[in-house]
Amino acid sequence: MPDPIVIWGSGAIGGTIGAYLRRAGRDVLFVDVVPEHVRAIAAGRLRIDGPVDQFTTGGPAATPEAMTGQHKLIILAVKAHHTAAATRALVPFLAEDGAVVSCQNGLNELVIAEIAGRARTIGAFVNFGADYQEPGRITFGVRGAVVVGELDGRTTPRVRDLHETLKLFEPDAVLSDNIFGYLWGKVGYGGILKSSALTNDTIAEFIADPRRRPMIVALVQEILSIAAAERVSPLGFNGFDPAAFMRDDRAAMDASLAALVSYNSGTGKPRSGIWRDLAVRKRQTDVTAQLAPVQAAARRHGIRTPYVDRLVALIQAVEDGRREIGAALADELGGLITLPEERA
Numbered sequence: 001m002p003d004p005i006v007i008w009g010s011g012a013i014g015g016t017i018g019a020y021l022r023r024a025g026r027d028v029l030f031v032d033v034v035p036e037h038v039r040a041i042a043a044g045r046l047r048i049d050g051p052v053d054q055f056t057t058g059g060p061a062a063t064p065e066a067m068t069g070q071h072k073l074i075i076l077a078v079k080a081h082h083t084a085a086a087t088r089a090l091v092p093f094l095a096e097d098g099a100v101v102s103c104q105n106g107l108n109e110l111v112i113a114e115i116a117g118r119a120r121t122i123g124a125f126v127n128f129g130a131d132y133q134e135p136g137r138i139t140f141g142v143r144g145a146v147v148v149g150e151l152d153g154r155t156t157p158r159v160r161d162l163h164e165t166l167k168l169f170e171p172d173a174v175l176s177d178n179i180f181g182y183l184w185g186k187v188g189y190g191g192i193l194k195s196s197a198l199t200n201d202t203i204a205e206f207i208a209d210p211r212r213r214p215m216i217v218a219l220v221q222e223i224l225s226i227a228a229a230e231r232v233s234p235l236g237f238n239g240f241d242p243a244a245f246m247r248d249d250r251a252a253m254d255a256s257l258a259a260l261v262s263y264n265s266g267t268g269k270p271r272s273g274i275w276r277d278l279a280v281r282k283r284q285t286d287v288t289a290q291l292a293p294v295q296a297a298a299r300r301h302g303i304r305t306p307y308v309d310r311l312v313a314l315i316q317a318v319e320d321g322r323r324e325i326g327a328a329l330a331d332e333l334g335g336l337i338t339l340p341e342e343r344a
Ligand SMILES: NC(=O)C1=CN([C@@H]2O[C@H](COP(=O)(O)OP(=O)(O)OC[C@H]3O[C@@H](n4cnc5c(N)ncnc54)[C@H](OP(=O)(O)O)[C@@H]3O)[C@@H](O)[C@H]2O)C=CC1
Pocket: 008, 009, 010, 011, 012, 013, 014, 031, 032, 033, 034, 064, 077, 078, 079, 080, 082, 085, 086, 089, 103, 104, 105, 106, 126, 127, 128, 129, 130, 131, 132, 269, 273, 286
């Protein structure tokens, strides 16, 4: 039997990618910790719905406990706070010459490389939007950038193969020699997405609101200054233009934000996954886990991160039930006054 592509975490992102690969005739093994979801996929009842596409597929599926074998390619698509545990669980099933590919938000490649080894880690960046609705049903809300690249930027046969494979899902998928540029680009744009989750606004409404503009600019610039200190050149996608923020070019930033409003308008995923975890699924988000390596990098470079720190604290307050989502939270982030302990 051919070695299947293993999707580890078969929710919104993993389930959508896996469904397309399966429909294209590839061998796929779906892995997830939700037994009802695994059963639905194994019974051929993985439904992709929404404005982008509608089809039903399925195939071999297992919980991590039922895994066997050694596999060459494992696509990891769990939330960032589950990355370390999931990577430790998948390593016994990863071939010596295999690779884990992180289709996630954040800098998870750093965590994966620590556990699976740098040579067995390939980077990826995804900006399409999808929502896990219930076992066996995922809404594919909007197409978005998909990029893959080796961590050291080389074009290896395995990353070329992976690029061809991902093109079965996203025909415009990019093979990059600067995957960390895309990942940091998404961390910058992710600052906007995360702060929008403090409110019930759609992403488009939030970005279009002039009251949010100074905060958005300050937060994105704060994040991208850390990327620059890390000697990474952040790259743009789907309307986000990190160079505009890094140059502090007012007209170019306005153009980028207008493009983001346009990209996020009228899609089948109007709000972020973070908002959905807080408001719909009522569960912990992965904001703290996504931003911890960003804060750590800032500390290494002596960069203060008042906006990022306050954003994390506000999201945690909602997670803990101490605060409710609403405009007041975004006002609080936007009205940020540098506290004495945050200075110097
Ligand atoms: N959804 C989106 O539109 C986008 C998401 N992303 C990123 O993609 C990544 C995946 O997000 P998304 O697909 O939305 O998340 P989902 O919660 O929809 O899917 C993740 C799935 O993995 C399961 N899981 C958790 N821990 C493990 C484990 N140890 N082993 C196997 N499965 C596990 C989850 O179960 P359980 O729910 O019980 O935890 C869930 O079913 C995140 O980093 C996210 O930020 C990036 C771009 C867009």
